[in-house]
Amino acid sequence: MANLFSPLTIRSVSFRNRIAISPMCQYSSVDGFANDWHLVHLGSRAVGGAGLIILEATGVSPEARITPDDLGIWKDEHLDMLQRIVTFIEAEGAVAGIQLAHAGRKASHSSPWKGGKALPPEEGGWQTVAPSAMPFIPSEPTPLALTHEGIDKVISDFKTAALRALKAGFKVIEIHAAHGYLLHEFFSPLSNHRTDNYGGTFENRIRLLLKVTDGIRQVWPVEYPLFVRISATDWTEGGWTADDSVKLAAILKKHSVDLIDCSTGGNVPHAQIPVGPCYQTPFAEQIKKETGMMTGAVGLITTAQEAEAIITNEQADIVFLARESLRDPYFPLHAALELGHDIEWPEQYERAKPRRR
Numbered sequence: 001m002a003n004l005f006s007p008l009t010i011r012s013v014s015f016r017n018r019i020a021i022s023p024m025c026q027y028s029s030v031d032g033f034a035n036d037w038h039l040v041h042l043g044s045r046a047v048g049g050a051g052l053i054i055l056e057a058t059g060v061s062p063e064a065r066i067t068p069d070d071l072g073i074w075k076d077e078h079l080d081m082l083q084r085i086v087t088f089i090e091a092e093g094a095v096a097g098i099q100l101a102h103a104g105r106k107a108s109h110s111s112p113w114k115g116g117k118a119l120p121p122e123e124g125g126w127q128t129v130a131p132s133a134m135p136f137i138p139s140e141p142t143p144l145a146l147t148h149e150g151i152d153k154v155i156s157d158f159k160t161a162a163l164r165a166l167k168a169g170f171k172v173i174e175i176h177a178a179h180g181y182l183l184h185e186f187f188s189p190l191s192n193h194r195t196d197n198y199g200g201t202f203e204n205r206i207r208l209l210l211k212v213t214d215g216i217r218q219v220w221p222v223e224y225p226l227f228v229r230i231s232a233t234d235w236t237e238g239g240w241t242a243d244d245s246v247k248l249a250a251i252l253k254k255h256s257v258d259l260i261d262c263s264t265g266g267n268v269p270h271a272q273i274p275v276g277p278c279y280q281t282p283f284a285e286q287i288k289k290e291t292g293m294m295t296g297a298v299g300l301i302t303t304a305q306e307a308e309a310i311i312t313n314e315q316a317d318i319v320f321l322a323r324e325s326l327r328d329p330y331f332p333l334h335a336a337l338e339l340g341h342d343i344e345w346p347e348q349y350e351r352a353k354p355r356r357r
């Protein structure tokens with residue numbers, strides 16, 4: 001019995017194993033719509049045996065997108081294809097989740113394979129917003145500091161997006177509060193220089209995230225899990241720290257958040273990040289141990305043995321895989337074989353399942 005394949009129930013949602021597909025932007029949408037690419041990409045990973053599949057950072061408004069090619073959920077017309085994707089994922093035995101996102105000052109860029117640069121208005125760019133009027137990179141356009149009216153709109157956009165996610169059939173929402181996007185920009189002192197009740201003290205800097213969380217929880221059923229992805233450290237002197245993350249996680253627990261997905265970095269371009277196998281897992285472990293909050297580990301988890309050890313050693317409750325799952329959509333099926341754990345293969349693929357001699 002491999003612990004990686006032990007089922008997990010959060011609220012009333014059961015996951016067949018501890019392997020989640022981490023949200024990954026596909027930059028393949030037009031006007032926010034999902035399409036056949038998303039169905040095949042996400043569907044393959046459901047066929048591949050993951051327990052949870054979280055759709056990419058999905059714009060809660062057009063201006064919340066990183067690029068014009070991002071997935072969106074700001075209008076009802078987006079729902080048809082999302083519903084189709086959810087139905088397929090569930091038919092293959094996985095749970096479908098969606099990451100709700102606002103890119104803040106990192107919005108209005110071109111997609112990576114189109115250069116990944118700040119987009120001027122004549123090329124379809126738009127005015128970005130942030131806690132403070134400071135660009136991510138000095139040479140980039142300066143974002144507008146959000147007014148209180150603007151902040152209220154962000155909260156309301158997340159809430160409406162959550163309602164739409166429910167209509168589409170998702171059973172997990174993950175709030176994107178990592179990687180230097182809007183909610184992270186607010187809680188990190190490196191990007192938030194406000195002097196009102198959204199800046200300054202720790203309590204003020206986390207206020208927007210808490211209001212977004214509460215807004216979503218008002219419409220998101222009590223039976224369904226709510227995750228928050230954070231950058232557990234800015235890896236930068238004077239920035240957000242692991243201890244701040246522990247404090248935040250304990251507060252989020254009281255706001256009906258079920259799991260913290262522990263990523264790091266992304267808020268300043270010059271951070272020195274000690275990248276290596278499982279390099280972010282210690283943050284998941286610390287938050288789990290110090291708060292009792294469930295956590296997800298992510299970041300350079302690439303082998304069945306690493307994933308199994310993280311669950312067995314109780315460093316995290318779920319492992320999130322991103323790039324390894326792009327290399328191998330069937331990672332869970334292969335990991336089970338490697339760990340000597342018998343799991344069902346899709347009926348259609350049953351004849352290819354290796355038999356133990």
Ligand SMILES: Cc1cc2nc3c(=O)[nH]c(=O)nc-3n(C[C@H](O)[C@H](O)[C@H](O)COP(=O)(O)O)c2cc1C
Nearest residue numbers: 022023024025056057298299300301321322323324
């Ligand atoms: C193509 C690609 C797109 C990504 N898009 C997102 C995203 O939409 N939201 C997010 O939180 N992280 C995103 N990430 C980060 C991954 O979810 C993950 O945290 C990171 O790649 C580290 O995990 P890995 O080492 O397993 O790839 C993306 C990563 C990749 C490779």
